[in-house]
Amino acid sequence: MTPARYFPVAAERDLPYRHVFHARLFDQELAIWRADDDQINIWDNRCRHRGVRLSIGQNMGRDLRCQYHGWRYASGDGACTTVPAHPAGPVPEALCARRFPVARAGGLIWTSLDDRAPLPDLAGGALVLRALPIMAESSRVMDAIAAWPGAARLDPFTLQVDGDLRLMAQPAGPGQMVLHALHLGPAGDAMALRRAVNHRLEDLRRQIEGDR
Amino acid sequence: MVLYDYELSADCYAVRLLAALLRLDLALVPVAFYPAREHEGAAFRRINPKGSLPALVDGDMTLTETGAILAHLAARGDANGHWLPQERLAPVLEWLGFAARLGASAGLARLHDGFMLPADIGQARREAEACFRYLDAHLWFAEAAGQDWLCPGARPTIADIACFPHVMLAEEGGIERIHYPAIRRWLDRVRSLPGFIGMPGIFVPAPVPARAGG
Numbered sequence: 053m054t055p056a057r058y059f060p061v062a063a064e065r066d067l068p069y070r071h072v073f074h075a076r077l078f079d080q081e082l083a084i085w086r087a088d089d090d091q092i093n094i095w096d097n098r099c100r101h102r103g104v105r106l107s108i109g110q111n112m113g114r115d116l117r118c119q120y121h122g123w124r125y126a127s128g129d130g131a132c133t134t135v136p137a138h139p140a141g142p143v144p145e146a147l148c149a150r151r152f153p154v155a156r157a158g159g160l161i162w163t164s165l166d167d168r169a170p171l172p173d174l175a176g177g178a179l180v181l182r183a184l185p186i187m188a189e190s191s192r193v194m195d196a197i198a199a200w201p202g203a204a205r206l207d208p209f210t211l212q213v214d215g216d217l218r219l220m221a222q223p224a225g226p227g228q229m230v231l232h233a234l235h236l237g238p239a240g241d242a243m244a245l246r247r248a249v250n251h252r253l254e255d256l257r258r259q260i261e262g263d264r
Numbered sequence: 265m266v267l268y269d270y271e272l273s274a275d276c277y278a279v280r281l282l283a284a285l286l287r288l289d290l291a292l293v294p295v296a297f298y299p300a301r302e303h304e305g306a307a308f309r310r311i312n313p314k315g316s317l318p319a320l321v322d323g324d325m326t327l328t329e330t331g332a333i334l335a336h337l338a339a340r341g342d343a344n345g346h347w348l349p350q351e352r353l354a355p356v357l358e359w360l361g362f363a364a365r366l367g368a369s370a371g372l373a374r375l376h377d378g379f380m381l382p383a384d385i386g387q388a389r390r391e392a393e394a395c396f397r398y399l400d401a402h403l404w405f406a407e408a409a410g411q412d413w414l415c416p417g418a419r420p421t422i423a424d425i426a427c428f429p430h431v432m433l434a435e436e437g438g439i440e441r442i443h444y445p446a447i448r449r450w451l452d453r454v455r456s457l458p459g460f461i462g463m464p465g466i467f468v469p470a471p472v473p474a475r476a477g478g
Contacts, residue, residue, distance in 0.1 A: 062445075065407075066445050066449075068449060069472075069475050070452075070472050071448075071449055071452055073445060073448070074441070074442045074445070074448065075442070076442060081442075088475075088476075107442075108467075110469050110470060112470070113473075117470075119467055182401070182404050182405075183445075185443040228443075230443075243405075243408065243409065246405070246408060247405070250401065250405075254401075
């Protein structure tokens with residue numbers, strides 16, 4: 053059972069025009085894409101046809117096209133709209149991309165594997181810092197950060213450091229996680245801040261991963 | 265110009281790709297790298313004594329290092345100097361050096377898995393991952409500064425073309441790209457360049473219309 057809560061899986065800026073973002077949450081692979089009308093879709097990363105990863109497909113603006121045989125799935129309801137091998141035939145209604153809920157907060161994209169989860173509670177206006185994948189369990193990473201001076205644990209997946217740095221765990225799979233980072237409040241020199249936090253988190257990653 | 269070429273070679277593809285982007289004609293001479301190992305044979309060593317691919321012959325000059333071949337194509341086919349900008353030569357050379365690191369790590373892992381080349385596969389993948397981490401951070405901060413390419417400037421350079429094949433083909437060497445989102449976006453940008461060509465394992469995307477209304 054995965055926790056009934058939302059986890060960050062990408063940032064708004066990770067989803068530029070016509071891109072398909074690739075993520076993993078509790079070993080569930082996700083294809084995440086923004087349609088031209090700004091709707092964000094988070095789908096099981098598998099075409100219903102042959103199980104090919106949709107993350108290597110193409111974002112066509114209103115639908116996502118599988119790279120291998122051109123099956124297309126519509127933004128929003130995920131309905132399969134086109135099966136090129138049967139251009140005249142009706143498309144079975146049951147052929148939908150498997151969808152996950154989408155939440156947008158604090159410049160991040162969130163999802164949950166459990167539809168009943170409460171939405172993330174995060175005000176806008178945060179500065180999104182670089183998320184860092186770390187090859188370790190989330191709990192190990194969060195424990196290491198919780199030992200920093202000035203760190204406070206808000207919940208098992210969320211830490212607040214020095215008042216304005218918020219660190220959030222995305223448990224990606226066994227032995228791998230992504231550490232998302234937001235700077236809450238006034239940023240000053242945003243680039244300098246991004247670089248400073250990135251250095252700090254990369255130091256942490258080297259320390260945790262050791263010489264694996 | 266004659267390119268001694270193997271269709272599945274990442275470095276040969278880099279040369280064909282830049283030639284296509286520059287609309288330069290190359291005469292391709294196929295060399296059976298695998299399994300025949302024709303590149304190591306006596307006949308091919310008359311052309312390239314190193315017994316390596318690619319090799320480019322232009323008149324009385326023969327070039328056998330990928331970065332040098334790309335530089336030569338840019339000199340021949342790019343009168344504006346966009347692909348090899350003289351005022352930013354050092355950053356381009358820096359990334360050509362990085363491309364060689366990619367070839368010796370991600371490229372080697374792919375040759376090990378797909379072409380039975382002997383290698384310390386664990387070491388090759390670890391070095392590839394270290395390269396990809398460095399590249400992803402570089403590209404993330406480049407994006408944050410409004411830059412799309414490896415070297416500062418509005419246009420791609422031969423450095424992007426030298427690095428692209430090894431990164432794009434890395435999954436054939438058992439290296440997944442899910443942990444490198446900024447790299448994945450850069451791969452999209454390279455693949456959407458006008459005149460882009462693919463190879464087995466690299467699809468050409470459908471044309472993407474310019475973004476309406478911004």
